Amino acid sequence: MPVLAQRLKEARQRSGLSQEKLGIEAGLDPMSASTRMNRYELGKRVPDLELVERIASVLDIPAAFFYATDASEADLLLKFHRLRKGQRERVLSFVDELLR
Secondary structure: OOHHHHHHHHHHHHHOOOHHHHHHHOOOOOOOHHHHHHHHHHOOOOOOHHHHHHHHHHHOOOHHHHHOOOHHHHHHHHHHHHOOHHHHHHHHHHHHHHHO
C-alpha cells in the first residue's frame, strides 16, 4: 500500500471520521466523497496536493505527514504540529545544538 494511502487511512481512523464525512469536510462532492476517499485509502487513486492540504486541515495535521515514508518522521511531524510557536522554536534550537 502506498505511504500516502496508509497515512491517510491512519489519520482518518484516528480522527473518528468516516470516509464520507472527511471527504465532504474536505470539499468533495457529497455524492462521491465516500467512493473517492476509499480509492485514495486503497491507493487506487492519488489526491492532488490541494486536496491533501484540505484533508490535512480538516484533520488538523501537517500535509507533510501523508508523505513521510519513515514512521518516526511521521510521528515527529504530528508531535511538532501540536506544539505552540514558542515550543517549536525551542525544539528547533535543541536540534540545532544536537547537530553541532
